[in-house]
Amino acid sequence: MMTERVLRCPINADLGRLRDVVHAYADAGGLRGERLEDLVLAVNEAVTNVLDHGGGAGTLTLHARPGAVLVQIEDTSGQLTREHLDAAEIDPTAMRGHGLWIIQRLCDGVHLQRTSRGALLTLTMNTPRTPHTPGPTGSPDCS
Amino acid sequence: MASVITVGSDDVPPAPLTLTSRLVDGIAVITISGLLDVTTRDQFADYLDQAGPALFLDLAGVTFMDSRSLGLIVHHWQRAVTGGEKFALIGADYARVKVMWITGLAQRIPSYDTLDQALAALA
Numbered sequence: 001m002m003t004e005r006v007l008r009c010p011i012n013a014d015l016g017r018l019r020d021v022v023h024a025y026a027d028a029g030g031l032r033g034e035r036l037e038d039l040v041l042a043v044n045e046a047v048t049n050v051l052d053h054g055g056g057a058g059t060l061t062l063h064a065r066p067g068a069v070l071v072q073i074e075d076t077s078g079q080l081t082r083e084h085l086d087a088a089e090i091d092p093t094a095m096r097g098h099g100l101w102i103i104q105r106l107c108d109g110v111h112l113q114r115t116s117r118g119a120l121l122t123l124t125m126n127t128p129r130t131p132h133t134p135g136p137t138g139s140p141d142c143s
Numbered sequence: 144m145a146s147v148i149t150v151g152s153d154d155v156p157p158a159p160l161t162l163t164s165r166l167v168d169g170i171a172v173i174t175i176s177g178l179l180d181v182t183t184r185d186q187f188a189d190y191l192d193q194a195g196p197a198l199f200l201d202l203a204g205v206t207f208m209d210s211r212s213l214g215l216i217v218h219h220w221q222r223a224v225t226g227g228e229k230f231a232l233i234g235a236d237y238a239r240v241k242v243m244w245i246t247g248l249a250q251r252i253p254s255y256d257t258l259d260q261a262l263a264a265l266a
Contacts, residue, residue: 013181013182014182015180015181015182016178016180016182019207034238037238037241038241041209041241041242044180044207044209045209045210048180048181048209048210048211051181052181090246090247090248096211096214098210098213098214098242098246099209099210099211101246102210102242102245102246105245106245
């Protein structure tokens with residue numbers, strides 16, 4: 001039986017590296033094609049929000065389990081609320097505010113909770129429940 | 144004119160964005176190559192601020208676009224519309240600039256496959 005695998009990365013401005021880590025980890029977790037790219041895009045939006053509004057730092061945690069890949073983005077400001085998620089919409093005249101809408105449009109699940117450190121956003125992508133290899137030997141890391 | 148910013152060192156992958164522009168029939172045609180994300184946002188914003196007001200943005204070389212970059216493009220599109228200036232996107236491919244398509248903005252902003260098509264339609 002496959003156990004859940006977890007990887008933690010500090011959030012910083014090196015977004016390219018974080019996108020690469022998410023891509024490799026989610027691919028190893030069974031996410032493929034356009035949905036894999038969708039998750040990378042959604043995580044990029046969430047991490048950008050942390051850099052802009054969420055205290056500029058936090059933790060990215062990736063979980064791969066049978067049937068799903070989860071990415072958790074925890075900030076250090078706690079300013080993100082359920083109301084922000086619910087109010088997200090596409091205003092073609094606005095310069096900002098598209099990120100939360102895009103995250104909810106692309107991911108199968110978006111869950112928000114408060115922690116002792118800040119706001120914790122959990123993005124879920126369902127994966128096919130077919131057997132797959134548990135990923136490359138050289139699995140991604142954050143070092 | 145051209146500007147190239149390459150951020151990084153041996154252990155940090157580069158996040159380059161290359162912006163070049165030329166005038167065609169009084170329109171600033173800006174060719175965008177590389178990443179449009181938080182690491183290149185200021186460079187992109189400054190470049191767009193200094194260009195125009197009539198703008199064609201060639202997105203064929205864009206490898207990634209985030210929603211903030213999309214917001215900047217929308218801002219300049221709105222500014223051009225308000226000022227009665229020409230504005231168009233060129234080469235907005237679905238896979239590489241997906242934020243533009245899922246938000247519906249690629250369908251609202253005048254968009255063409257090639258510069259010649261944009262010029263024929265608008266210039």
